[in-house]
Amino acid sequence: MVKTKTLGQPMFIGGRWVHSDDVVHVYDPQDNTLIDTVPAASKQQALKALELGETGARVAERMPTHERISVLSKAARYIEENFEEYALVIARESSKTIREARKEVGRCIETLKLSAEEARRLQGETIQFDQTASGEGRTGYFYRFPVGLIVAITPFNDPLNLVAHKVGPAIAGGNAIIVKPALTTPLSALKLAEAFEAAGLPENVLTVITGRASEIGETLTTHPAVRMVTFTGGLETGQRIARQCGLKKLSMELGSNSPVIVLKDALLDDAVEACVSGAFWAAGQNCLGVQRIFVEESVYSQFVDELVARTGKMQLGDKLREGTDMGPLILEQEACRVEEWVSEAVSCGATVKIGGTRRGNYYEPTILTDVPIRCRIAKDEVFGPVVSVFPVANLDEAIALANDVDYGLQAGVFTENIEKAFQAVHRLKVGGVLINDSTDYRLDAMPFGGVKGSGIGREGVKFALQEMTEPKVVCFKLGLRH
Numbered sequence: 001m002v003k004t005k006t007l008g009q010p011m012f013i014g015g016r017w018v019h020s021d022d023v024v025h026v027y028d029p030q031d032n033t034l035i036d037t038v039p040a041a042s043k044q045q046a047l048k049a050l051e052l053g054e055t056g057a058r059v060a061e062r063m064p065t066h067e068r069i070s071v072l073s074k075a076a077r078y079i080e081e082n083f084e085e086y087a088l089v090i091a092r093e094s095s096k097t098i099r100e101a102r103k104e105v106g107r108c109i110e111t112l113k114l115s116a117e118e119a120r121r122l123q124g125e126t127i128q129f130d131q132t133a134s135g136e137g138r139t140g141y142f143y144r145f146p147v148g149l150i151v152a153i154t155p156f157n158d159p160l161n162l163v164a165h166k167v168g169p170a171i172a173g174g175n176a177i178i179v180k181p182a183l184t185t186p187l188s189a190l191k192l193a194e195a196f197e198a199a200g201l202p203e204n205v206l207t208v209i210t211g212r213a214s215e216i217g218e219t220l221t222t223h224p225a226v227r228m229v230t231f232t233g234g235l236e237t238g239q240r241i242a243r244q245c246g247l248k249k250l251s252m253e254l255g256s257n258s259p260v261i262v263l264k265d266a267l268l269d270d271a272v273e274a275c276v277s278g279a280f281w282a283a284g285q286n287c288l289g290v291q292r293i294f295v296e297e298s299v300y301s302q303f304v305d306e307l308v309a310r311t312g313k314m315q316l317g318d319k320l321r322e323g324t325d326m327g328p329l330i331l332e333q334e335a336c337r338v339e340e341w342v343s344e345a346v347s348c349g350a351t352v353k354i355g356g357t358r359r360g361n362y363y364e365p366t367i368l369t370d371v372p373i374r375c376r377i378a379k380d381e382v383f384g385p386v387v388s389v390f391p392v393a394n395l396d397e398a399i400a401l402a403n404d405v406d407y408g409l410q411a412g413v414f415t416e417n418i419e420k421a422f423q424a425v426h427r428l429k430v431g432g433v434l435i436n437d438s439t440d441y442r443l444d445a446m447p448f449g450g451v452k453g454s455g456i457g458r459e460g461v462k463f464a465l466q467e468m469t470e471p472k473v474v475c476f477k478l479g480l481r482h
Helices: 043-062 065-081 083-093 098-119 161-172 187-198 213-222 235-245 268-284 297-311 332-347 395-403 418-427 461-467
Strands: 011-013 016-018 023-027 034-039 125-127 138-146 149-153 176-180 206-208 226-232 249-253 258-262 290-296 351-354 366-369 386-392 410-414 432-435 469-477
Touching (some): 011 043, 011 187, 034 187, 043 138, 043 149, 043 176, 043 206, 043 213, 065 083, 065 161, 065 187, 098 461, 149 161, 149 213, 161 176, 161 461, 176 213, 187 206, 213 235, 226 235, 226 461, 235 249, 249 461, 258 268, 268 290, 268 386, 268 410, 290 297, 297 351, 332 351, 332 366, 386 395, 410 418, 461 469
Parallel strands (some): 149 176, 149 226, 176 206, 226 249, 258 290, 410 432
Antiparallel strands (some): 011 016, 011 206, 125 138, 351 366
16 A cells, blocks of 8 residues: 655555654755655664565565566556656656756656566676586586675765666565665655555565664665675765675765867867756756866867857756756755865865855855865865866877876767767766766666776666676586597
């Protein structure tokens, strides 16, 4: 039975809707109005979720492939049938505008459908054991089996689809999964649990537990029953989780400081449009967001002028208004942090070409030039609506500067020269290079992840499914008589 929509939403532990004496208030970042409350789970409730998850792992492993496909397909269909309701939940609790929220719901549906498709393609291979003399008389194969119980910790910026990117492949691979969503945006994850309940997922296979990381986080990540932790969030938190986990599988997407290179032969109109979208989508709270743009000197002034003009057309305001392009940051303290980083850059010599003003949780779309590379905003992940533009002499200088940070998620390159495009592809130290596109593009079917401080492992349904399963070799020694 699907839970009713009343103030005080329960969490979803082992297939049951559970309340707690302690609660967390969920506010709309736009005006700080109370949307709802969710339980602040206790350590004891986390231990109960882990106990049920152990049972769920055994249940999930025995689910035949056709049942996994059916559940994932039905969950996708349930969300399709309640599309606008899901979009409204995202838009209310997060920073996204209603148009951005609808796009996320559409991607979530696609992620679950892809998970259903990949469940049928989870295959092994035969092995030619007689490729060596010692292997004569042997035959066999390998197949993939589930990891077991997985803990997923998800961020606020894509509160539905990034949860689906962990839950969908986990179920496709025959695992049980416990999701700990961001404290600021738990309602979307609970809506995803609602879809899986409606789809008939067996009890104990999925848990969505809400609450404070300080109370339940380490309990979830360090428990010996958990065989994998998948985390999307900040670098420091990822490093702390990695130290806690010990011998568990880890998948981590830890952010970026994404570079775009614009060469003199680029189609500048296309580059400007892509960079504005890439820098300011979801108020810049996006690991793929364009943060640094390196432009060849001969077109630098023209590019900056056009970028400023296009940014000036951005509509900042009510998230639920159809014409709004950008909403607030998730918390006022985050908007204050962005303001502080910009002020630091300006004090070191940077120029604000447009924006640079905060009003509560809102921070205007901002373009900086003359930014010293030692500033935090040039080296770290700003996770806000600020982009810095730098002139470069040539592609070599652009690549050197692009690589000169402790991140490497995705990079964009705008050029009409195929040779230079391939030079960039091979020399940029990132997990993905997008030619004539901004860094802010992700196909949910592609391998997604980075190098250096951007994380370990790859997401994307097929590739997450590989991470969430293990190969098992089967070898028969045959008593053949010749």
